[in-house]
Amino acid sequence: MLSVFRATLEFLGGERDDAPGLLVGRLGTVARCTVWALAIVMIYFFCGQSSKFIYIDF
Amino acid sequence: MRWQGAFLPLGISFFTFEFYHYAWDRRAGKTEPGTLGEYLAFILFFPTMVAGPIKRYQDFLPKLRSKPICWSQDWERGITRILTGLVKKFAVADLLTAWTNHLNAHDILLADRRILPLWAFGYGVKIYADFSAYSDIAIGSARMFGIQVPENFDWPYGRRNIQRFWQCWHISLTRWLTDYVYIPLGGSRVSTPRIYANIVVVMLVSGLWHGAGLNFIVWGLWHGLLLAGHRFWRQLRGEPSNHPVAVFLSSLLTFVLVNAGWPFFCMDLHTAILFYRTLLVG
Numbered sequence: 001m002l003s004v005f006r007a008t009l010e011f012l013g014g015e016r017d018d019a020p021g022l023l024v025g026r027l028g029t030v031a032r033c034t035v036w037a038l039a040i041v042m043i044y045f046f047c048g049q050s051s052k053f054i055y056i057d058f
Numbered sequence: 059m060r061w062q063g064a065f066l067p068l069g070i071s072f073f074t075f076e077f078y079h080y081a082w083d084r085r086a087g088k089t090e091p092g093t094l095g096e097y098l099a100f101i102l103f104f105p106t107m108v109a110g111p112i113k114r115y116q117d118f119l120p121k122l123r124s125k126p127i128c129w130s131q132d133w134e135r136g137i138t139r140i141l142t143g144l145v146k147k148f149a150v151a152d153l154l155t156a157w158t159n160h161l162n163a164h165d166i167l168l169a170d171r172r173i174l175p176l177w178a179f180g181y182g183v184k185i186y187a188d189f190s191a192y193s194d195i196a197i198g199s200a201r202m203f204g205i206q207v208p209e210n211f212d213w214p215y216g217r218r219n220i221q222r223f224w225q226c227w228h229i230s231l232t233r234w235l236t237d238y239v240y241i242p243l244g245g246s247r248v249s250t251p252r253i254y255a256n257i258v259v260v261m262l263v264s265g266l267w268h269g270a271g272l273n274f275i276v277w278g279l280w281h282g283l284l285l286a287g288h289r290f291w292r293q294l295r296g297e298p299s300n301h302p303v304a305v306f307l308s309s310l311l312t313f314v315l316v317n318a319g320w321p322f323f324c325m326d327l328h329t330a331i332l333f334y335r336t337l338l339v340g
Contacts, residue, residue: 006213013207014138014198017131032138039141046148050155053110053147054188 072110075234076101080115081230082238089116096122105199108190111210112230118205126204136201143194149190155181159252161321163329166332166336174337182317186215189228203313208233213315220284223316231267235260257289258282268323273330277322284315 011023012035019028042052061176080100092100094106100118101107104130156211157180161168169177193210202206224232236285243256265278298304321330 012138012193013142014135014140014201015142032134035138036141039145042143042149043144046152047144049148049152050274053109053192054185055192 065115072112072153073101073107073111075231076115078238083115090119092119103200103205105196105203106207109189110228110230111193111196111208112234114209117208121205129204132204135196139194139198139201143198144193146187146191146322151184153193153327154184154187157172157181158184158324161325161329161333163332166329166333169336171340172338174333178321178333179317181320182215182313185323186211196262196265213275215308215313217312218305219312220281220288220315224281224285231264235264239263254286254289257285261285271326273322273325276327276330277319280319280322284319 004020004022007016007020008023011019011028012031021029080089080097082307084091091097096119097115099122100113100115103113103118106113119163148262157177160166161176161181190211197207197209210229212226212229215293217223217226240256240260243259244252245256246253249289259282261282262275264281265274265276268274268277292298298308319332325333
């Protein structure tokens with residue numbers, strides 16, 4: 001159960017190429033589009049707080 | 059003394075590790091020389107140049123030479139990865155700055171001691187979200203060129219011991235330190251006291267690499283002692299139990315111990331000691 005959840009998150013986050021069983025086909029396309037839309041909205045609302053990354057700006 | 063600020067980051071930066079890796083592996087005959095163009099593409103590959111993941115020439119060269127199989131998939135996966143990274147950075151890491159900004163001497167002195175662990179945990183989550191976000195963006199950018207670079211994180215906070223944590227946290231650095239510091243020191247093929255010493259030395263090097271300050275040395279020492287302690291415990295008790303409660307408790311303990319080290323990473327030594335004095339003594 002936990003491994004399926006993890007695989008789903010990794011697929012939706014772009015880390016994994018193979019879609020888990022649940023997201024094969026049309027549902028996978030809808031899920032990926034939803035992730036892009038949600039991500040863009042979140043980036044729009046939360047951006048601008050900092051321009052630095054910890055590991056680059058010690 | 060002004061030149062020091064310009065010199066230190068150059069000397070200890072990520073691409074220096076790639077230079078060193080290439081030179082060492084070429085000398086050992088572990089990699090082919092490639093053409094000048096391929097070497098330049100390796101060291102100047104901009105997605106990973108500033109903060110990794112630290113690549114290996116042997117892994118990079120075949121990907122550079124092969125033609126991408128499916129551009130549309132590479133772009134879709136790459137952009138998804140970049141968006142994920144930006145969400146982690148803006149909506150998680152930067153949002154936690156409100157907590158982590160309190161990690162300074164003034165706020166620590168004024169704070170209720172019960173709030174201090176929350177600030178440290180907040181920093182633990184922030185640094186994970188921040189650096190894994192950067193890695194996501196770098197890996198996604200590389201993917202858009204049709205090149206898959208090594209992963210840097212693999213759910214490190216869910217790991218059940220400190221050794222597994224380091225195998226899943228900043229993976230490319232851990233691999234580099236293992237191959238170019240730990241193994242040349244003798245690795246695990248030497249006497250038991252030397253093995254423990256090697257572990258501590260590697261983590262001290264890791265600490266120093268993160269920053270030229272006493273606090274980073276203490277942070278490295280803390281992790282070196284945790285790794286050495288874990289090795290000792292495993293030798294004493296053998297394989298750990300796989301009972302779900304034992305797995306949960308050991309994962310929780312690992313999470314707490316890793317987060318207990320972050321104050322040394324994010325504050326100078328005096329402030330970090332003040333943090334612990336306030337937390338433990340009041």
